[in-house]
Amino acid sequence: MNEETIRRRATVHDVARAAGVSLATVDRVLNGRPGVRAATAEKVEQAIAELGFARDLNASLMARARDLSVVFFIPDGSNEFMxxxxxxxxxxxxxxxxxxIHLDLRRVRALDAAGLAESLSQLAPRECDCAVIVSSDEPEVLAAIDAAQRRGIAVMTLVSDLPASARRNFIGIDNVAxxxxAASLMGRFLPQGGKVAVVAGSLHLRDHAERLDGFRAALGAEFPALEIIGPLEGHDERTETAEIITALLAEHADLGGLYNLGAGNAGLVSALEASGRSGNLRVIAHELTAPTRAGLASGAIDVVLDQNPDGEIREAIAAARALALDASRVAVTDxxxxxxxxxxNLR
Amino acid sequence: MNEETIRRRATVHDVARAAGVSLATVDRVLNGRPGVRAATAEKVEQAIAELGFARDLNASLMARARDLSVVFFIPDGSNEFMxxxxxxxxxxxxxxxxxxIHLDLRRVRALDAAGLAESLSQLAPRECDCAVIVSSDEPEVLAAIDAAQRRGIAVMTLVSDLPASARRNFIGIDNVAxxxxAASLMGRFLPQGGKVAVVAGSLHLRDHAERLDGFRAALGAEFPALEIIGPLEGHDERTETAEIITALLAEHADLGGLYNLGAGNAGLVSALEASGRSGNLRVIAHELTAPTRAGLASGAIDVVLDQNPDGEIREAIAAARALALDASRVAVTDxxxxxxxxxxNLR
DNA sequence: TTGTGCATGAGGTACGTGCCTCATGACATT
DNA sequence: AATGTCATGAGGCACGTACCTCATGCACAA
Incomplete structure (x- = not known):
């Protein structure tokens, strides 16, 4: 490789030289500090664009006094996935x-939009560069996100997106897919057709609604011989879910499959095992947690669809790191x- | 959070102070440079252990003149996964x-152990900190790995492991799992039992042999009603694989399933589509590439097992980064x- | 004219590590 | 005793950015 082909990364010095200004001015522009005329800022921006300058994140983190701080707001309660x-x-x-990068974990009350909004609004930009939230779609939260963004705190949604908000990024799976x-697997598990029951937590949750949509669409298109029973709602609660499923099994002795697209899997497994039907019933559930692992092991559950929490946290951190420097751009994540x-193939 | 609870990361200065030596000596110990008595080095090591000192990777990369360089040796040829x-x-x-981190990609002739060994032995530690290789288990390669390690180049295996070598890390899936x-899915796809054919590339390849072991074991234990035909070897070649499968379908009109645990998927798909049997034959293949995507889309293939090349490269880079500083430790990767x-659910 | 405020330059220190030079003292070899 | 070798200390520059102070020059208004 020739020396010529190796081009040094542009630095703030290069930008300053190209723009004909001093380092201090470049710094003011880069960090959005006041004291720069619009025309001068424009010159600097142009030099940045021409040189393809990008801040060196590592040097930047080393130079500034405090670490990058990312605050995770994760719902509390009985949800094992959380x-x-x-x-x-x-x-x-x-x-x-x-x-x-300093990670801060705050458990918040599940489904308490007002509480989450309050917590978000109390975040000071000095102590938090990026907030990651798991939230349902409520106006208070949307407003709090927008306010935080304006204060200079990047907000990302995790697991469940809020596309109508000013959130900078979403980390999670495609729930329709x-x-x-689930439908595609279930169809192949039941080649002779039959009845498939669907149990959700609550159809007011965006994830659940999207999963149901995808399941219905694919089943209808590819496996018309299968009939859907439900959806029934168990509110992600183990006892309620268990009751629903026990009743379901009693009513439909010929049930061929069961898709639980919400939580409450402890109830699912106990109901299935109590029924003595596990083995001749194909069951698909979500999230690899203690109850679903037990279900897989005992044979009560056939397949678990999972959204890889470790991968989600990894990508959230990577995105936060990227967002820390480019206040304008959307971070690219895996x-x-x-x-x-x-x-x-358990993890 | 109290000031007291926030403990600064230990730095080389702290280590020098604790060990009662100068910065230069700490540096010599850290970077394995000569000129330190064993007793002194011991004091430094102890201080490092007591303080829990870990080099700041970012500062380290910034301070040294050249980037960290990682060289990938990926087999060339007709293998789409590569x-x-x-x-x-x-x-x-x-x-x-x-x-x-500077990535360097070198395509090498597939299955050419001597060539790979030669390339490895020509790597100079000045231009390569870490080599990542995909290789079969050959003595020349093992020797070249050991030599490279001794020269200060960390070597990692990708996709297919060489546990008998001095490789520092393996990035890949559990092929037995x-x-x-595959067996677990196939068993559920064919509840009435029947015949399942297995096609491999070559059973001399470690990945393939491990997959076959896992398939046989799980099928035997959980689905005794299924009978295995084969394994047949297609040498990861499209034409040879197509011929094998055409012959297979002609001979076994009642074949219920087909598991191709190697490559050559273009041949698999063309043979299946020519046979007119796709649809009433459950097919499982490996690696999400153009031919297997086409097979999924047309219905010729039901399921593709994949080892996520992007994830593997990401983890390889992360591991290389970690190894760059801890010459002793094995990097922890996802x-x-x-x-x-x-x-x-196509990617 | 003087004051006020703003845009900008100049320059420094700091972050933690790599890597270099030079000086010094201890010890061994001839 | 002279010479050489080695372990070690002291210190500095560099990497690229953040963030600070101080000075300067300019425009506008009182």
Whole structure:
């Protein structure tokens, strides 16, 4: 490789020289500090564009006094998947710290939009560069996101998107595709056709609604011999889910398949095992957690679709890192893939 | 959070102070340079351990003149999966460069152990910090790996491991689990039992042999009603694979399933489509590439098991970064998960 | 004219590490 | 005793950015 082909990355010095201004002015422009005339700022922006200058994130993090700080707001409560997200944050913490990224985990009450909005609005830009939230679609939250963005805090949505907000990024799976995948598997599991029951947490949750849409569409298009029973709602609660499923099995002795697209899997497994029907019933559930693992192991559940919490946290951190420097751009992240788990390829 | 609870990361200065030596000596110990008595080095090591000192990778990369350089040796030839690995390297390149990591891609002749060994032995530690190779298990390669390690070049295996070598890390999937997963899916696809044919590239390839082991074991244990035909070997070649499968379909009109655990998928798909049997034959193949995507779309293939080339490259880079500083340790990486793809959840 | 405020330049220190030179003292070899 | 070798200290420059202070010059208004 020739020396000529190796072009040094442009630095602030290069930008200053090209724009005919001093380092201080470049710094003011880069960091949005006041004291620069519009015309001068324009010259600097142009030099940045011409040189293809990009800040060196590592040098930047080293120079500034405090680490980059990312705050995760994860719902509390009985949802095991949210616990696994929280654990993933803890697991990543030391690794992130080595890269000057400080992770902060705050558990918030599940489905408490007002509480989440309040927490968001109390974030000071000095102590938080990026907030990552799991939230349902409520106006208070949207407003709080927009306000935080204006204060200079990048906000990202995790698991469930809020496309109508000013959120900078979404990290999560394509839930419509997840529903289609469940249908595609179920169809192949039941080549003779039959009845398939669908249980959701609540259809007011965006993830759940999208999964149902995908499931219905794919089943209708590819496996017309299958009849859908439901959807029934178990509100992601183990006892309620167990009751629903017990009743379902009693009513439909010829049920061929069951798709639980929400949580409450502990109830699902206990109901299935109590019924004595596991084995001749194909069951698909979501999220690889303690109850679904137990279900896979016992044979009560055939397939678990999973959104890989560790991967989501990893990508959220990567996105936060990228966003920290480019206040304007949307970070490019690796997409989160839908994991499909059977008893034989458990993580 | 109290000031007291925030403990600054230990730096070389702290280590020097704690060990009662100068910065220069700490530097000599850290970078393995000569000129330090064993007793003194011991004091330094101890101080490092006590303080839990870890080099700041970013500062380190900034301070040294050249970027971290990672060289990928990817087999050339007609294997589409290898092409997708190469593309993944290209896709990552700009991102890695922003982190002071320079990626170098070298295509080598597939299955040419002597050539790969020669290339490895020509690597100078000045121009390569870490080599990533995809190789079969040959003595020349093992020797070249050991030699490179001794020269200070970290070597990692990708896709196919060489556990008997001095390789520092392996990035890839658990192929036995992949085979089990294929069996588990096939068993559920064929509840009435029947015949399942297995086609491999070559059973001398470690990946393929492991997949076959897993497939056989899981099928035997969980689905005794299924009978295995084969394995037949298509040598990862499209024409040979097509011929084998055409013959197979002619001989076994009642074939219920087909598992191609190697490459040559273009031949698989063309043979299936020519036979007019796709649709009533459950087919599982490996690696999401152009031919397998086409097969999924046309319905010739039901499921593709994939090892996520982009994820593998990402983890290889992360591991190389980690290894660059800890000449002693094995890097911890996120495991590569086996992707399961149907027509409905394509990447 | 003087004051006020703003845009900008100049230059410094700091972050943590790599890598270099030079000086010094201890010890061994001839 | 002279010479050489080696371990070590001291210190500096560099990487690219953040962030600070101070000075300067200019425009506009009182």
């Amino acid at each position: 616990d696994s997200l929280a654990e993933a944050v803890h697991r990543r913490s030391p690794l992130a710290l080595a890269d000057h 997840a529903g289609r995948t 997409p989160i893939e839908i994991g499909i788990f059977l008893r034989d | 092409d997708s690995l190469a593309e993944a390297v290209h896709r990552r390149s700009p991102l890695a460069l922003a982190d002071h 992949a085979g089990r997963t 495991p590569i998960e086996i992707g399961i793809f149907l027509r409905d």
